[in-house]
Amino acid sequence: MSDETGAEVWLVVGLGNPGPTYAGHRHNIGYLVVDELATRMGSGFRAHKTGRADVVEGRLGAPGSGAPRVVLAKARSFMNESGGPVKALATFYKVPAERVIAIHDELDIDFGTLRIKRGGGDNGHNGLKSMRSSLGTGEFFRVRAGIGRPPGRQEVADFVLSNYSGVERKEIPFQVDSAADAVESLIADGLEKTQQRFNS
Numbered sequence: 001m002s003d004e005t006g007a008e009v010w011l012v013v014g015l016g017n018p019g020p021t022y023a024g025h026r027h028n029i030g031y032l033v034v035d036e037l038a039t040r041m042g043s044g045f046r047a048h049k050t051g052r053a054d055v056v057e058g059r060l061g062a063p064g065s066g067a068p069r070v071v072l073a074k075a076r077s078f079m080n081e082s083g084g085p086v087k088a089l090a091t092f093y094k095v096p097a098e099r100v101i102a103i104h105d106e107l108d109i110d111f112g113t114l115r116i117k118r119g120g121g122d123n124g125h126n127g128l129k130s131m132r133s134s135l136g137t138g139e140f141f142r143v144r145a146g147i148g149r150p151p152g153r154q155e156v157a158d159f160v161l162s163n164y165s166g167v168e169r170k171e172i173p174f175q176v177d178s179a180a181d182a183v184e185s186l187i188a189d190g191l192e193k194t195q196q197r198f199n200s
Contacts, residue, residue, distance in 0.1 A: 009069045010187055011095040012037065013086050015104040015127035017079050017161075027079060027160040029145045029179070030103040030127075032172070034072045036180040045074060050092060052076055052085035060184050068187060071095070080126035083134030090135065100140035101183055102131060105160060109146030111168060112175050114198045116182055117142055118191055124156075141191070143182050145175055 014034030015027075022028055034056075038045060041058035048055045053073045061067030071093055075085035090100060098118075104127055109115055119139045122128040132138040150159035164172060178198065185194040 008099060009071065009093050009095055010099045010101065011071050011073060011086070011090055011093060012101045012183055013073045013075070013082070013089075013103065013131075015079060015082055015102055016074065018074070018076055022161070024163040025161050026105050026147045026164060029105045029147065029172075029176070031074055032176045033103045033143070033145070033179045033183070034074060036176050037070075037072050037183060040180065040184075041070075041072070045072070048073075048089065048092075050085070050088045052088050055089070060187060070187065080130055082127050083130030083132070086131050087134035097135050097137045097140045100131075100135070101143060101186060102128065102140055103143045103145065103179060103183065104128060105147045106144035107147060107149055107156065107160070109144055109148070111146050111148040112171055113146040114175070114179055114182055115144040115146070116186065116191065116194050116198050117144070141186055143179050143186070145179050 012034060014030035016031035017027060037060065038056045040060065041056060043056045043058055045054040045056050053075050056072040058070060059067040060070050073089055075082040077085055104125060108123065118141050122132060150156055182194055182198045185197060
């Protein structure tokens with residue numbers, strides 16, 4: 001889909017679980033990042049007419065810079081069913097997979113670090129698995145926010161659905177800010193430059 005100026009539209013999806021119970025969980029880093037992007041746009045989320053997600057529409061970048069239109073989205077379903085709402089939005093805005101960016105937690109990356117890539121496996125992440133199934137492809141961009149592996153013998157499911165430690169909570173704003181920067185960079189400068197800058 002193009003907007004009235006002919007510019008391309010991007011769909012940026014923060015993966016997470018809805019509701020206050022899950023708000024502080026490691027699994028919800030995607031929600032935090034799209035919240036930050038919405039703040040940068042100067043707008044708040046509202047229900048989309050599909051009824052399956054909350055969205056913000058606007059532009060990322062300096063006013064008058066010709067920045068493309070961006071739709072930020074948070075599915076109203078749980079993580080393992082987020083593909084359906086994402087597909088509905090991609091269809092509504094006519095956004096192909098190559099202009100979809102998913103922001104999600106990643107166990108195999110140390111806490112506080114980022115990795116940016118396009119395509120690849122789901123690595124056991126139910127949100128990515130659902131998106132791949134619904135979109136019919138995994139060839140979308142991923143902004144992977146590291147949360148590290150659970151300590152000791154803690155189960156992975158319990159770890160991702162638990163709150164950050166006190167020390168981590170102090171660092172989270174920096175990781176969120178950096179991930180939001182990475183999304184802006186992906187849209188403005190492409191994958192290679194973004195990887196060089198953020199794949200620490």
